[in-house]
Each structure stands twice: as C-alpha cells, then as structure tokens.
Amino acid sequence: MIGPEVIVCAGGGGVGKTTASAALALALARSGKRALIVSIDPARRLADAMGVTLDGRARSVTLDTPGGKLYGLMPDPRRSMRTFVEILFEQEPQALARLLDNRIYQVLEDAVPGIHELVAMTLTARAIAEHCIDVVVIDTAPSRFAVDFVGYPDRLAKLLGGRAVGWLAQLAQRGQGRHDDSGAPKVTRIERLLAWVLGPVVGDAAALFAEMALVLDSFVALNQQTSQLLLGPATKYLIVAAPTAAAQADAHYLIAQLATLQISTTAILLNSAVSPSRDFVDLLDKATETTAPMRDVLRSLDYEWQSRAQAVATIADGFSGSHPELPQLRLPFVEQAEPREIIETLARVLATELCRFVAD
Amino acid sequence: MQTDPAVPQRRKAHAALAPAVFVTGKGGVGKTTVAAGLALAAAQADDGAVLVEFGDGEAGKRALGHKPRNLSHVAIRPQQAVLSAAAPLFGSATLAKLALGNFAMRPLIQAAPAIRELAVLELARQVVAKHPGRRVVIDMPATGHSIAWLKVAQQGRELTGTGPIHDLCDRLLRELLQPGQASIVVVTLPERLVLNETLSLCRALENEIGLDVDRLVVNRVPTMPPAAALIDARRLAERDDAIGAAAGKLSDLLTVRASVWSQVVDSLQQGVGPGANGLTLLPQAPADPTASTVAEWLRHNGAA
Numbered sequence: 001m002i003g004p005e006v007i008v009c010a011g012g013g014g015v016g017k018t019t020a021s022a023a024l025a026l027a028l029a030r031s032g033k034r035a036l037i038v039s040i041d042p043a044r045r046l047a048d049a050m051g052v053t054l055d056g057r058a059r060s061v062t063l064d065t066p067g068g069k070l071y072g073l074m075p076d077p078r079r080s081m082r083t084f085v086e087i088l089f090e091q092e093p094q095a096l097a098r099l100l101d102n103r104i105y106q107v108l109e110d111a112v113p114g115i116h117e118l119v120a121m122t123l124t125a126r127a128i129a130e131h132c133i134d135v136v137v138i139d140t141a142p143s144r145f146a147v148d149f150v151g152y153p154d155r156l157a158k159l160l161g162g163r164a165v166g167w168l169a170q171l172a173q174r175g176q177g178r179h180d181d182s183g184a185p186k187v188t189r190i191e192r193l194l195a196w197v198l199g200p201v202v203g204d205a206a207a208l209f210a211e212m213a214l215v216l217d218s219f220v221a222l223n224q225q226t227s228q229l230l231l232g233p234a235t236k237y238l239i240v241a242a243p244t245a246a247a248q249a250d251a252h253y254l255i256a257q258l259a260t261l262q263i264s265t266t267a268i269l270l271n272s273a274v275s276p277s278r279d280f281v282d283l284l285d286k287a288t289e290t291t292a293p294m295r296d297v298l299r300s301l302d303y304e305w306q307s308r309a310q311a312v313a314t315i316a317d318g319f320s321g322s323h324p325e326l327p328q329l330r331l332p333f334v335e336q337a338e339p340r341e342i343i344e345t346l347a348r349v350l351a352t353e354l355c356r357f358v359a360d
Numbered sequence: 361m362q363t364d365p366a367v368p369q370r371r372k373a374h375a376a377l378a379p380a381v382f383v384t385g386k387g388g389v390g391k392t393t394v395a396a397g398l399a400l401a402a403a404q405a406d407d408g409a410v411l412v413e414f415g416d417g418e419a420g421k422r423a424l425g426h427k428p429r430n431l432s433h434v435a436i437r438p439q440q441a442v443l444s445a446a447a448p449l450f451g452s453a454t455l456a457k458l459a460l461g462n463f464a465m466r467p468l469i470q471a472a473p474a475i476r477e478l479a480v481l482e483l484a485r486q487v488v489a490k491h492p493g494r495r496v497v498i499d500m501p502a503t504g505h506s507i508a509w510l511k512v513a514q515q516g517r518e519l520t521g522t523g524p525i526h527d528l529c530d531r532l533l534r535e536l537l538q539p540g541q542a543s544i545v546v547v548t549l550p551e552r553l554v555l556n557e558t559l560s561l562c563r564a565l566e567n568e569i570g571l572d573v574d575r576l577v578v579n580r581v582p583t584m585p586p587a588a589a590l591i592d593a594r595r596l597a598e599r600d601d602a603i604g605a606a607a608g609k610l611s612d613l614l615t616v617r618a619s620v621w622s623q624v625v626d627s628l629q630q631g632v633g634p635g636a637n638g639l640t641l642l643p644q645a646p647a648d649p650t651a652s653t654v655a656e657w658l659r660h661n662g663a664a
C-alpha cells in the first residue's frame with residue numbers, strides 16, 4: 001500500500017503556524033485531495049478556527065466549495081497517557097487495570113511530554129486508514145523542541161526493548177531486598193548507590209516495567225507506524241516563521257535539529273510577511289480632503305508597514321544566506337477578526353503553490 | 361466608543377514579587393521578553409538580578425541585548441541539569457555520571473521527563489540559594505504542562521515517602537515552592553481562547569500547587585484605533601471616486617481593528633474582570649520590544 005503524503009509544519013511559538021497549517025490543508029482539500037489536519041499544539045485555536053469540535057477522532061470539516069474532503073484531528077493532551085496505555089494494552093485488560101493502579105503511572109498520567117505526540121501519531125495512522133486520507137498536514141507543538149518527538153518513539157523503544165528494563169527490574173528487587181543471594185551476580189557499588197537513591201520508588205518502577213514488557217510487541221508496532229509517518233519517503237518538513245528575531249532564531253534552530261535527524265527541510269513559509277498594497281495610503285496622503293485624525297492613522301500605518309518590510313527583509317536575507325537552497329514562500333499579513341477568514345485568505349494564496357508540497 | 365475598561369487599574373500597585381519569580385506561559389506569547397524585562401527592571405532598581413533560562417541561552421541574550429549591569433544570565437541545558445542536580449545525591453559529579461550514564465539509566469532518564477523537570481527545579485533552587493538578596497527570574501520552558509513542572513516536587517515527595525529523592529523534593533517544597541519564596545508570573549495573549557486556557561491554568565496553580573499567580577501579564581494588547589479617523593474615513597468613503605475608494609479601504613481596515621479591539625476588551629472583562637489582581641497589560645508594538653522597553657512598561661504599570 002502506498003501511504004499518504006505527509007507535511008510536517010514546525011516553527012517557534014506565535015508565528016501563526018496553526019493557521020498556516022490549517023490553510024494548507026484547506027487548500028489541499030479544495031484541490032481535490034482527501035486531507036487531514038492534525039494539531040499537536042495543545043491550544044484549541046485550530047478547532048475554533050475550523051468551526052468544529054475536535055477530539056481523539058478525526059472530524060469532517062465543512063468546505064464551502066466542492067472538491068476533496070477535509071478532516072481535523074486534535075487529541076486532548078490531558079488524556080494522552082490514558083489513550084496511550086489503552087491502545088498498548090488493548091489485548092491485556094488485567095495488566096491495564098494493574099497499571100492504572102501503579103503509583104508511578106498515576107504520576108505520569110498527568111503529563112508526559114513526548115507521549116502526547118506519539119498518541120497523536122497513532123490516532124493519525126488510524127484516521128488515515130479509516131478515511132482513506134491522501135495527504136496529512138501535521139501542526140507540531142509551538143516550540144524549539146517540536147521536532148524532538150520525531151526521535152522519541154525510538155528512545156522509548158530503546159528503553160523498553162533493550163536490556164535496560166530487565167536490569168532495572170533486577171535493581172528494583174535488590175532495592176526491596178527480595179533477591180536471592182545464591183547465584184545472583186555480584187552487586188556493584190554503583191548499583192547499590194542507585195538502589196539507595198531510587199529505593200522507595202523502585203518497586204513501583206519495576207512493576208511498571210514488567211507491565212510494559214508485556215506489551216512490547218504492540219509498542220514496537222506503534223513505534224514503526226509512527227516512524228513511517230514521520231520519516232517515510234513521502235514526508236516533507238516545512239518551517240513556518242514570522243518576521244521577528246525570535247521566530248528567525250527558532251527556525252534556524254529547527255532546521256539544524258532536523259538535519260541531525262537526517263531530514264532536509266522542504267521550504268520556509270514566511271508568515272505575516274506581505275503587507276496590503278499601500279496605494280490607498282499614498283492616494284489619501286495626497287488628497288486635500290483627508291482630515292488630521294486620518295493623517296495620524298496613515299502615518300502610523302506607514303510606520304507599521306515599513307517596520308514589517310524591514311523585518312521581513314532581514315529574516316529573508318538571513319535564510320538566503322544560511323540556506324540558499326531553501327525556497328521561501330511569503331504569506332500575507334492578514335488583519336481579520338475571524339480566524340476562519342484568515343485561514344481562507346491564506347488558503348487562497350497557498351492554492352497556487354501546492355505543487356511545491358505535493359505530487360499531483 | 362468606550363475607552364479601555366482595563367486602563368484604570370494599569371497603574372494599580374501590585375503585590376511585591378518574591379525572591380524567585382517563575383515566568384510561565386505557552387510558546388509564542390512573549391514569555392522570554394517579559395522574563396528578561398522583569399529581571400532587567402529588578403537589576404536597575406536594586407542590588408541585582410539573575411535571569412535563568414533553559415536551553416542554550418540565546419533567547420535571553422537576544423532579549424537582553426548587550427549584557428546589562430547588575431544582571432547575571434544563567435543558561436541551563438536540560439541534559440546537564442540532571443547530572444548537576446544528581447551530583448549531591450550520589451556524593452559527587454563523577455559518581456552521578458557513572459550511575460546515571462550506564463546503559464539502563466541513560467535511556468530511562470531520556471524517556472522519563474519527570475526526572476528532567478525535577479532536576480531543572482533543583483538547579484533553580486540552587487541558583488536562588490547562591491544569590492541571596494537578588495531577584496531570580498526563571499524563564500520556564502514553553503510547554504502545555506507548566507503545572508506538571510511545578511507539581512513534580514509534590515508528586516516526587518508523595519511517591520518516595522523517604523530517601524534522598526524524597527529529601528530533595530521536600531527541600532524544593534520548603535525552600536522554593538512556597539508563598540513568599542516564589543512568585544508566579546503568567547504571560548498570555550488577549551485572545552479569548554488563549555485567555556480562557558490561561559485562567560484555568562491560574563486556578564490550577566493556586567489549587568494544586570498552592571502558589572498564587574502574582575501577575576497575569578497580557579501581552580500585545582492592541583490599541584483602539586482613533587474613533588475620529590474612522591468616522592472621517594467612513595464619510596469620505598461615500599464619495600464615488602478614487603479617493604472615496606481609498607477612504608473605503610482605510611475605513612475597512614480601521615473597522616477590523618476596532619472589532620479586534622472590542623473582542624480583546626470583551627475577553628478581558630469576561631475572563632479576568634475589571635478588578636483582577638495583578639493584571640498587567642502590555643501594548644502591541646510593530647517590532648519586537650527589547651527587554652529594556654518591557655522593563656519600562658512593567659515599571660510604568662507598577663508590575664516590576
């Protein structure tokens with residue numbers, strides 16, 4: 001089976017990544033694709049902007065024009081850990097019950113960064129199969145560490161799949177004095193030290209690992225699914241930036257992070273980069289009918305747009321200098337009260353550029 | 361048109377900040393600039409301040425500009441944090457490295473983030489202890505889980521009951537995460553949804569951690585477009601020529617801004633209420649404000 005095309009949007013906070021991702025998915029759907037937008041960003045902004053309630057299931061988003069289909073998926077981060085273990089322990093209900101009672105699990109249930117992303121990707125894989133999706137847009141968390149999750153399944157798999165879990169379980173038994181001295185390997189000083197430091201929690205930790213070891217196979221399968229989505233040959237990475245110094249630094253950082261994961265960035269989306277045409281400002285500036293309060297506003301508009309143009313030039317030059325091979329796509333600065341209107345405007349601009357991101 | 365209902369309490373005196381100030385908020389709300397502004401204001405006002413940042417330190421450096429007098433900037437890398445915080449537990453940095461660097465512990469620490477969070481809090485405590493009398497402003501990592509960050513000490517203490525990790529958590533709770541020892545500053549944006557999320561975060565901080573939110577900083581609050589300009593533009597837009605069309609464009613733009621503005625005022629009124637404690641509004645600026653601009657704003661608001 002040929003998997004869907006996947007577009008991952010990453011960027012620092014406050015750059016309008018969620019809106020840009022939603023606009024891209026909308027444009028793709030209008031071009032006839034069956035598109036899915038996934039938001040890992042814990043904010044409910046996307047759900048609101050698309051006018052749908054989103055949860056752990058992909059929901060259909062109403063399009064005003066004929067064409068493809070658009071689905072939205074936004075799993076609740078507060079329920080992620082629970083969803084995660086429910087998926088892992090689908091075949092092991094008794095172990096699941098024991099796990100939910102485990103004190104360490106109860107601490108972890110609150111929030112385990114990384115798990116949320118993993119759960120989101122698992123739910124994405126399910127939605128792809130269920131709705132025959134052919135292109136997925138993933139809106140990552142708004143942070144420099146947004147792409148960390150690409151490597152997270154692998155880190156967890158190393159922990160659960162390797163000798164580590166067995167060793168930790170042994171350590172736990174020693175810590176509880178339950179080991180049998182005859183024939184047991186000699187306890188090193190470091191192990192004793194660790195058992196002392198971790199002592200009180202080691203029993204719960206060992207029980208947790210023992211339960212996890214039960215479902216190692218499902219975990220490996222889940223991990224592979226996620227890796228295919230994020231690291232497959234049809235996966236592209238877009239960096240979303242805005243004309244601010246912070247966004248620029250975050251973008252450079254993310255491009256470098258992706259490179260260490262052997263991923264090359266496909267393009268840079270420079271959001272809020274194009275001010276509206278200033279023709280009307282010039283015209284009103286010359287007109288004698290323009291009143292003093294209007295002139296004040298025109299002056300401050302002029303200052304705003306000049307500041308933005310300058311910031312855009314700086315950031316664009318910065319990217320051209322360090323990453324000359326990366327295409328830059330400028331999106332307009334949209335002043336609208338309604339998020340849906342902003343998404344519509346950006347989608348119209350992106351509609352002419354889709355060939356950069358997906359095959360026909 | 362109504363004037364800004366939140367303006368009257370802008371100059372209201374806020375409660376004094378504690379020695380340790382945790383600045384938290386979602387990514388992209390301008391948390392780092394506010395943290396840098398708070399640290400700078402404290403450095404300019406009295407004996408000095410420390411800005412603690414997690415990561416490579418670039419963000420704080422960018423916000424601060426040149427290195428100000430009386431202000432030290434500490435960057436803590438999360439990976440280092442675990443080893444440094446664990447060193448006293450194991451007796452030495454070398455032993456900690458040996459114990460935590462082995463084939464089983466390394467992946468455990470990388471996959472179990474609560475450990476990193478605990479380490480980061482412990483290092484923050486160490487910085488505060490090392491700089492008595494100075495304001496320590498801690499720019500918390502951007503995360504949807506800022507509660508989890510602060511709760512980890514409580515959970516760790518309950519979970520362990522005894523032993524060195526218990527003692528570490530206990531010390532954190534006694535010496536750092538106490539009213540009077542630590543203040544919480546939450547930074548947010550004036551959008552209804554973001555604001556709602558922030559308010560539930562504030563309630564959770566108060567209920568679950570027992571720390572009051574001393575400042576709620578609403579960043580990038582737009583200014584209301586002047587009503588006279590809108591009225592004049594609308595009048596001129598009635599003309600049936602090029603100037604009329606241009607005035608129409610101006611009036612459209614101002615109308616959108618006025619509606620964004622009234623939505624912001626609505627959200628603030630509904631969410632925070634006019635008499636809210638510690639509410640601080642910072643204006644929207646066309647370019648990134650520097651830490652010294654933010655420090656000036658905060659002082660002006662009595663929030664520094």
